[in-house]
Amino acid sequence: MRRKVGSLVKAPVVLGIESSCDETGAGLVRGGRLLGHALASSMDEHARFGGVVPEIAARAHVQALTPVVRQALAEAGLGMRDIGAVAVTTGPGLSGALQVGLAGAKALAYALGVPLYGVHHLAGHVAADTLVHGPLPEPCMVLIVSGGHTSLLLVRDLARDPVLHLGDTLDDAAGECFDKAARLFGLPYPGGPAIDRAARGGDPRAVPFPRPLTGPCDDPNAFSFSGLKTAAARWAERYRARGEELPLGDGAASLQEAVADVLTRKAVAACREHGAGTLVVVGGVAANSRVRALAEKRCGAAGITLRVPPLGLCTDNGAMIAAVGDLLVRSGAEPAPLDVSVDPSAPLEYAALHPVARTGTRAA
Ligand code: KG4
Ligand code: ZN
Numbered sequence: 001m002r003r004k005v006g007s008l009v010k011a012p013v014v015l016g017i018e019s020s021c022d023e024t025g026a027g028l029v030r031g032g033r034l035l036g037h038a039l040a041s042s043m044d045e046h047a048r049f050g051g052v053v054p055e056i057a058a059r060a061h062v063q064a065l066t067p068v069v070r071q072a073l074a075e076a077g078l079g080m081r082d083i084g085a086v087a088v089t090t091g092p093g094l095s096g097a098l099q100v101g102l103a104g105a106k107a108l109a110y111a112l113g114v115p116l117y118g119v120h121h122l123a124g125h126v127a128a129d130t131l132v133h134g135p136l137p138e139p140c141m142v143l144i145v146s147g148g149h150t151s152l153l154l155v156r157d158l159a160r161d162p163v164l165h166l167g168d169t170l171d172d173a174a175g176e177c178f179d180k181a182a183r184l185f186g187l188p189y190p191g192g193p194a195i196d197r198a199a200r201g202g203d204p205r206a207v208p209f210p211r212p213l214t215g216p217c218d219d220p221n222a223f224s225f226s227g228l229k230t231a232a233a234r235w236a237e238r239y240r241a242r243g244e245e246l247p248l249g250d251g252a253a254s255l256q257e258a259v260a261d262v263l264t265r266k267a268v269a270a271c272r273e274h275g276a277g278t279l280v281v282v283g284g285v286a287a288n289s290r291v292r293a294l295a296e297k298r299c300g301a302a303g304i305t306l307r308v309p310p311l312g313l314c315t316d317n318g319a320m321i322a323a324v325g326d327l328l329v330r331s332g333a334e335p336a337p338l339d340v341s342v343d344p345s346a347p348l349e350y351a352a353l354h355p356v357a358r359t360g361t362r363a364a
Contacts, residue, residue, distance in 0.1 A: 011030050011031040011326065011329065011330055012030065012083075012084020012085050012114070013028055013029075013030045013035065013076075013078060013082050013083055013084050013085075014028070014029050014030065014083075014084065014085045014087055014117075014322045014325040014326045014329060015027070015028055015069065015072075015086045015087070015105075015108065015318075015322060015325075016029065016086075016087045016088070016124075016322025016323065016324070017065070017069070017086070017087070017088040017089070017101045017104060017318055018089050018101065018124065018316055018317060018318045018320070018321045019061045019065070019089060019093075019097050019098060019100050019101030019102075019104075020092065020094065020097055020101070020121045020316065021052055021057060021093055021094060021097060021147070021148075021316060022041060022042045022043050022046060022052050022060070022097075022316075023039055023042075023043075023315065023316040023317065024039070024040045024041075024060065024061045024064035024068050024101075025037065025039045025040075025068065025316060025317040025318030025320075025321070026039075026068040026318040027317060027318035027319030027320070027322035027323070028072055028073065028076045028078060028083075028319075028322055029131065029322035029325070029326040030326065031330070032130060032134070032135070032323075032326060032327075033131075034131045034319050034322075035075075035078065036072045036073070036074075036077075036078070037072050037075065037317060037318050037319040038067075038068040038069075038071035038072040038318070039068065039317055039318070040064035040067065040068050042056060042057055042060030042061075042064075043189075043190065045060060046189065050183050050189055051179070051189065052094070054095070054096055054097065055096065057094055057096070058094070058096035061097055061100035061101060062100055065100065065101065065104045066104075068318065069104075069108070072318065080108075080112065083108070083112055084114055085109075085114050085116075085117065085325055085329050085335075086105045086108050086109040086112075086115070086117070086325070087105075087116075087117040087118075087321050087324060087325025087326075088101050088104075088105035088116070088119060089102075089118075089120075089121045089124065090102060090118035090120075090336075090342050090343060090346070090353045090354065091118075091120065091121065091342050091343035091344055091345070091353055092120075092121055092148070092343065092345050092346045092347075093121055093148075093342075093344060094344065095342060095344040098342040098344060099342055102118075102340070102341075102342055106338055106340075109338070110338060115329075116335055116336050116338065116340070117324075117325045117328050117329070117333070117335055117336055117352060117354075118336045118340050118352060118353045118354040118355070119321050119324045119325060119328075119351065119352065119353060120324075120348050120350070120351055120352070120353040121316075121321075122144055122151070122153075122348045123158060123163070123324050123350075123351035124320035124321045124323070124324050125144055125146065125282040125283050126142050126144070126153070126155060126158060126280065126282055126351075127158060127320055127323035127324045127327060127351070128282060128309045128313040128314070128317070128319065129280050129282060129309045129313070130323055130327075131309070131319060131320075131323050132310060133307050133309075136158060136278070136280065137278050137305075138155075138156045138157060139154050139155060139156050139274065139275075139276050140155055140276055140278040140280055140307075141153070141154060141155075141267060141270050141271045141274065141276040141278070141279045141280070142154075142155050142279075142280045142281075142282065143267040143279065143280070143282070143286075144282055145173070145174045145175065145263060145281065145282075145283045145284070145286055145291070146173060146175050146283035146284045146285060147173060147176055147179060147190070147192075147284055147285075148175070148176070149169070149173050149283065150168065150173045150174045150223045150225070150263075150285075151166075151168045151169075151348070152165075152167045152168075152221050152266065152270050153165055153166065154166055154270075154274055154276065157331075158324070158351050159324075159327040159328050159330070159331035159333060159352075160331050162349055163348050163350070163351070165347065165349075166221040166270060167219060167220075167221025167222045167266075167270075168222065169222070169223040170222055170223065170224045171224050171225065171226035172224075172225040174225055174259055174263060174285045175190075175192055175284050176225065176229075177225035177226070177228055177255075178191045178192040178255075178256075178259070178285070178288075179191035179192065180229050181228075181229055181233075181255055182194045182195050184229075184232055184233050184236050185198070185232070185236055185246060185248060185251060185252065187248075187252075190284075192284060192285060192287070193287070195252045195255060196252075196288050196290075198248050198249055198252035199249065199252040199253035199255075199256045199289075199290065200253075201249040202247075202248070202249030202250040202252055202253030202254070203249075203250050203253055203254070204253040204254055204256070204257035204290075205254070205257075206247070206251075206253065206254050207235055207251055207254035207255070208254075209228060209232070209254050209257075209258040210227060210228060210258065211261055211262050211265075212224040212225065212227050212228055212262065214265060214266075220266060220269055220270070221266065221270055223262065223263075223266070225259070228255070228258055232251065232255055235251060256288065256290045256291075257290060259291070260288065260290040260291045260293075260295075261294065263285075263291060264291065264298050265298070267279055267281070267295070268298045268299060268302050271299075271302070271304050272302065276304075277303075277304060278305045278306075278307060279306050279307070280307045280308070281306070281307075282308075282309060282314060283314060283315075284314060284315045284316070286308050286309070286314040287314045287315060292308055295308070324351050327351070328351065333352055336352075336354040339356075339357045340354050340355065340357065341355045341356060342355065343355040
């Protein structure tokens with residue numbers, strides 16, 4: 001039986017803050033409805049290093065946090081006093097970056113006298129979809145594909161029930177594979193969108209890249225992308241050794257096809273295995289045009305409903321954290337204590353993530 005979340009009439013406006021990587025996000029959600037959100041990114045500052053530099057990201061969050069909160073409030077036509085609860089990403093992510101968002105969230109919650117909720121970043125990606133497509137059916141299969149994660153999750157009531165983690169990547173995440181391969185191909189950071197663009201004119205069957213962990217004896221829910229990255233490196237080296245220009249379109253399209261094939265094949269098989277009638281694909285790589293198209297085709301053929309959030313809610317943002325906070329508030333979840341800490345490598349067990357602060361003092 002579907003449990004009801006609390007009355008929408010009494011639901012407070014929840015401010016969500018996201019700062020786990022290079023995006024500073026603030027969002028406002030009330031009763032499952034997105035009222036406004038704003039985003040600042042330090043992506044350009046990391047581009048010349050080919051990846052996110054944690055110290056640069058943390059400093060950028062310090063600069064961006066107050067402006068994005070103000071901008072989200074302005075977009076929603078609300079003021080500080082309208083905020084009834086604050087939700088913030090407490091992990092996983094870059095430690096320094098998480099600390100900035102958490103410090104800001106604690107200050108706001110304390111000053112406004114409202115409850116604070118720590119949120120698991122990946123639960124945020126899942127909840128992002130509810131802002132456009134409504135409550136999740138129970139159970140549903142979720143494929144999270146981002147720069148740091150590639151996971152298959154069986155989700156029931158996101159605010160109350162534990163998330164069943166079916167499988168993860170054993171090495172690189174799908175987005176990481178795109179980012180690293182793009183660098184090898186001489187494309188800019190972040191690599192995912194660059195590969196997506198380069199693939200437009202290419203032949204997806206031109207290069208026979210491997211489909212890792214898709215054999216009959218392999219774990220059906222596990223992923224592995226580092227071998228694919230190495231195969232992309234060898235492919236590029238062969239052309240460079242001969243002094244020839246890379247057929248970039250073909251390489252990008254073939255790599256994208258291999259990633260999309262593995263992701264969607266495993267996600268649809270997991271739906272069948274667990275009797276889930278809905279697949280939700282979230283995270284930055286859900287923005288990939290081939291992943292979206294192949295997921296649509298394969299879900300359609302298998303009679304599975306596919307839900308993918310719009311592009312702006314696929315990548316990191318504050319609205320998704322506010323969405324989790326809103327679900328937690330309406331389910332009557334316990335708020336976090338004000339000495340809650342961050343957990344940079346927290347596995348996803350529950351949507352609420354309230355790690356206890358370590359003081360460094362030890363009993364004699
Ligand atoms: O979810 P996200 O914004 O941040 C993390 O939590 O990691 O995901 C970022 C990842 C990056 O690896 C980026 O290259 C990838 O998502 N990405 C894409 C596309 N847009 C973003 N990958 C493939 N195709 C895209 N269109
Ligand atoms: Zn993310």
